[in-house]
Structure formats: C-alpha cells, structure tokens
Amino acid sequence: MKRHRSTSTGRFISASKKKRIDVFKANNVRKIINDHSYSSKLCDHGDNDSDIAECLPVVDDSEENSYASGDSLDRQIDNVNDTTEISWRQGRRIVELGFIVDKLSEGCSVLHSGIGERKLSNLLSTLSIPPCSKTTLKKREREIGEALEDIARSSCADAAVREKDLTKESSISASFDGGWQKRGSGKSYSSLSGHAAFIGHKTGKCIAFSTRNKYCRKCDSALKKGCDVKEHDCRKNWEGSSKAMESDMCISMLKNLESNDVCVGTIIMDNDSTTISKARSEVKADLKKQCDRNHLLKDFTNKLYDIRKAKNFRELTPKTISHISKCFRYCVSQNQADTEKMKKNLLALGKHVFGDHSYCGSWCGYLQNPLKYKPKHLPYSRYLCDEKLKITLMDLLHKYSSDADKLTHLGSSQANESLNNAISSKAPKTNFFSGSESNDYRVAAAIAQKNIGYGYVTDVCQSVML
Template structure:
C-alpha cells in the first residue's frame, strides 16, 4: 500500500467519478487505500490504483485536464499568481506551510503565460465594453471627457525615474471605467541573455517596446491611447490630468489641437503642499510648521471646492487665505469661522492658537498664493484623476514594487489583471474559464 506524504488539491467530483467507473479491465469498484503509486504534475497527480479482483493497475487523475494534457488546477494556479500579486518564492513558502508538494518553477511559468494571455483577452474585452457604456451614458456623443494618469513598477522619490516598465490608462468621466490602457517596457531577459552570449534568442513573446527614459513613457502612452480611440471615431476633447506639460503638448501636436486640458485637484493640492514644505526647508520659518501647513492646505482645499465654475469668487477667496492666518478677516468668505462668532473666535488650527506674526513669511506665502490666483480661470474648473490613482493601487497590489518582473511578460499580465478588476470587479477571474 502506498503511503502518500502531505496534502493534495483534489477535484472531488472528478476523483469520485473515476473511482465509480471502477477497474478498466474487470469493472470492480476501486478504493483509494489500494493506491500503490502516485505521479505528480504540478498540483495535479495520477494515482495508480491496483484492482483487488484482477490486480490490474488503473490510472486515476485527481482533477480535470485540457488541451495537451494540461491540468486545469495548474492553469488556475497561474491565474491566481497574477491575481494575488505573489511571486514564486512566496508561493513555495505557502505550499510548504500547507504541506502541499511544491510545483516546479518551469511549470508555474508556463501556466502563468497560459493564464496571462486569457487575462489580457478579458481585460481588452472589458475596455471595449466600458467604451460602449461610456458612449451610452454620454447620450451617444463621440466627444467624451477622460482622465489620464500613469504609474511605474519601481518606487520613485520624485527626483529619480529609472523604472524598467510603466503603465497608463484613460478612464471615462461618466462610467468611471478604463476605456484604454497601455504599457511600456525597457527590458527583456531572454533577449539580453542571448545578446550577452552572442547567440540568437529563442522564439518567445518579447514585451520590450521602449528604449527611451521612464519619464518619457507617460506622454507616449497617452498619445498612443488617444490615437487608438480616434481610430474608432471617438474624440476625447477634454483631458483631465496632472500638470505634465509634455503630455498635453504632445497630445495636441499628434492627436487634436483642440483638446482642452483640466487640472486634477488632487495633484494640485499636492503641488501646493510641496511648495509650502520647500519654503519651510529653505527659509526655516519657525511659524511654518506642520500645523500651519495643514491649516493652509485645508483652507486652500475649501476655497477650491466652494468656488468651482466661479473664477472671480475663487480669486478673491484665494487672496483672503493669508490675511485670514494673520487675523485680518474683513474679506474672508463663508468658510471662515470668525464670521460666525467674532467675539469668541480663537485660531485653534494655528500653533499655540495664535495668529501668525512673521511679516517675511507673510510675503512669501502671498507670493505662492498669487501664482494660483492668477490661474483662477483654470482652477475654477477642475477634474479628478482619483479613479486613475485607485487603479494604480490595484496594480501595486498585483505587482508589488519590490518585485522585478519587467524582464518577462508577467508585468503585462498583472497590469491586465488590474484593468479587468477595475472594470468588472474581482469576479473577473471567473470569466477566465469560459
């Protein structure tokens, strides 16, 4: 009698059906305790069960197979790796913890490629369905508003952009779903190994499609996606994005000169915050600390939110922020609490609940605010790339930035998995078996 070690992933219905069929020679019912040998194929395995009547040895699979003897559970494993965001090492540790026999790296990679192509098909179909939904919600008009943003697979400090790969998406304003996505990669491990050895690379699905810098990926991807929509007679005439002048300039030059660009409110607030921290780092103002900066950011956000579509009021309110911090409330708008109860008002959001007094600081803060007040027309009609940021978080969960996967197709597969999840939901994984 064969004594198996560890646990197994078993499709009970398949195993029970084969045992019920019985011996292939005499038809007698087979029993698991008569197993004399087992042969592993990744997660799947074949049980060799000896008949107690005629001694014939039957081959009993523990799961379903497809195509050229490929086990379904191994293909599902490949899909699970892309969906969960783990790598081969973590997978082996998981199997060891569950006392399940390990799967060879070659098997995992093959099934990752098989499942990945299915994921990419589902992702592309979800984008086409999202585009149809966007047009329907836009009353059939082909002039649509989209949000655009990019992300990279390596952590960036804001000054260093050296990622080997990056992705970008266009998200419809009405549907909130991804209409198109693109991907750039500067590496291919198989091509580089062949070049180093001075030989021809083997036939493979090379995903290297970029030789420029990581920073230059975003404008190229955005232009590529806009052109793809134009081929289908869809015209994104309004583009919401961060203040990347290169991207919008190239989009107008290569796609449509009439594209209107709208700033993203989240990037705008972040830029404002960075200017305040830069000022504090350079000038070392004692009154410009964390509490002061937080209050400035809050006031800035309130003004932007309350005066959309009202450029004149927005400009006046922006210019009131700094006087408000110094105790001058004559021109303050409705968000100022001093207006409600002047006698008992205390500036609790400022250090030590006291107004600012440094006049040099006041001059520098007014200079920063003045740059935004001069753009009141532009700032009075802001968009949002929050859906893009949400997508970037999904990508990071499926492709952690501490993993290097850009040398193969894995990065592309995981980005596609994130696209499918954003458009369909986590249930997209169920469509892979169809």
C-alpha cells in the same frame, strides 16, 4: 456547583452534530485523519523522494475529476457503506487537495492573486503537496496570459463604445494616470516598466491601457553572453527615460482611441504639463484638461513645504502649513460655482492668517466674534507676523487666483488611483516582474478585473478550455 454545561450534553445541540460526536466516542478518536487519497498514499509509501513523486496529484485523473464536481461527490458518498461516514460528510464542501493543486498550478491563480512561484511553493508546502516546477508554472502563465490580454483589450473596447453612447456630446471625457512598477521618489524615476490607463468619466470603466518595458531578461542575457537570442515574446518597447513613458503611453492611447472613432475631448489628470502639451501638439490641439482635485491640493501643500525648505521661514512650521492647506481645501470646495468669489477668498486666506480680515467673508471667525476669536490652529494661537513670509505666500496665492478658472472645474482621477492599487496588488512592487511578459499579464489581469469583475477568471479559463 457546576456553572458551565458542556456543549456536547446541552439541549441545543443539532441531531447531526450529536450523531457525529457519538461516532467519535464509539471509535475512541478525537479527530478525523487520513482524509484524502494523497495523504493515505504518502502514509503507505513512506517519505522518500520517489514515493512522493508517485503521489503527485496528476496520477489518477479519473479520481480527481470525480472529486472535483459536485454531482459525482454525491456518488462517492453513496459508495461509502458506513452510514456514519455519510453523516459527517453531509453539508460540507469537500475538495480534494489534488484539485486545489491543479487549480493553483494554472497560471491564472498566480496572476489573479498577485503571487509568484516562490509564494505558491510556500503555500503548497504548508498543504504537504510537492511544489509545482518553475518551468511548468511559467508555461501555464504564458498560455493564460495571452488569453487574459485579449479579454482585457476587448473589455476596454466595449467600455469605450458604451462611454461614447452615454456621452451626448461628440467627444468624451476620461481620466488619465500612469504608474510604475518600482516606487518613484516623486522626483526621480528609474523603473524598468510603467503602465497607464484611461478611465471613462460616465462608465467608470477602463477604456484603454498601455504598458512600456525597458528591459527583457532573455535579450539582456543573450547580449551579455554574445550569442543569438532565442525566439521569444519580447515585450521590450521603450528606450527613453521612465518619466517619459507616461506621455508616450497617453499619446499612443489617444491615437488608438481616435482610430476606433472614440474622440477624447477632456482629460482629467494631475498637474503634468509635459503630457498635456505633447498630446495637444501631436493628437488634438483643442484638447481640454481638468485638474484632479486631490493632486491639486497635494501640489499646494508641496509648494508650501518647498518654500519652507528654500527660504527657511521660522513661522512656516508643519502646523502652519497644515492649517493653510486646510483653509485652501475649504476655499476650493466652497467656491466651485463662482470664479470671482474663488479669487477673492484665496487672497483673503493669505491675509487672514496674518490678522488682516479686510477681505474675509462670513466664514471668518474674527468677523463673527472679534472679542473672543483666537487663531487657535496657528502655533501658540497667534497670527503670523513675518513680512517676508507674507509677501511669498501672497505671491503663491496670486498665482492660484489668476488661474481660478481651472480651480472651479475640478475633476477626479480617483478611479485611476484605485486601478493603480489593483495593479500593484497583482504585481507587488516588492517583487520584480518586469523581466518577462509577466508584468504585462498582471496589468491586463487588473484591467479585466476592473471592467468585468472577478468573473474574468472564469472567462479566461473558458477561453483556454480549462
């Protein structure tokens, strides 16, 4: 018995689909081939290089434009005499490959999608389209890039004004974070370029951004050859260490904002004491700092690992560190409103893991049920007992509890982390873009995307009349 009925003979097939299948059956073909003008030209001319050059998508502009717009597509369809041809074209979006290649070859597609010349060539080669030359692509990128930077800057200025309007006080609060094009190990930074941005607390939009570059390919090659440098848009603006870029960018952005009548009163940032102290001495003495919650928690865990490495405590295993960090996170989250309670609970946490519950509050499992409670999250479900470890851990917690004021007013620079991710998607860390203006353009693209949304691509194309 036949169990499955073929879809082509089923009752629920649409009339248009049936018509299309009938056309295929009548012509005895299974798929449509030679669907666009370039492929048919390629078939006619053969495969040698000169023939392929003739088939470049820029050959016939009128035909390109007519295919590109929706209105003229209808006209194209009307011109087709064969009615069956119309039936399969209806309801579909048909875009000529020539149109795609023109759009891809504009610099904006490369900057927006975070690819370089090689990846674009790979993509075009899979479509059987001759690749775009590196020089042409770079020219297009430069045309687009400057417009892109203008749009990014003006969007930041708009966001800064809006942030100021939304804040009732005289100064605004903004989160700050920097990033580098090359991955840092956390201790050593050797990136040739860096970027940083301020994001307004109320609007969530980027209000200022800045970049620093240590290297310029053209200047460097001229220096090596010992010849004069040709005129170019040189982006080299930094000589110092890569880590110092962050504080320099912070100060220059704060000064810029102040000159535009936007005063930043509170900065939400990581535990970088250099940047804030420089900013206080050079820009504003009473600048307030709020710690970023995620950075603070990560910092505490890192300190525990440092203790483990330096003093080699056997009881301070990764499991113990993970448990203490978790308790610290709960303690910080649950005592945001009360500084005194935060101080007491931080010390209680240190004693609790050693079996001393004299400081513990209602959260303590032992106090709730002393007979059945076991510290199951510690190794072998036993309390820690190393006295030296206890002294070291309590010292660390005393330091945090003496700074409990900072712990009760935590901010978030998550928006900056998200922006840094967007930047690294436009300028992937595996590729090198810091030798030319490309890195700056890519940072500007990410900023424009953050402030305007994907519509920035259309804005850029309109501003350069594409």
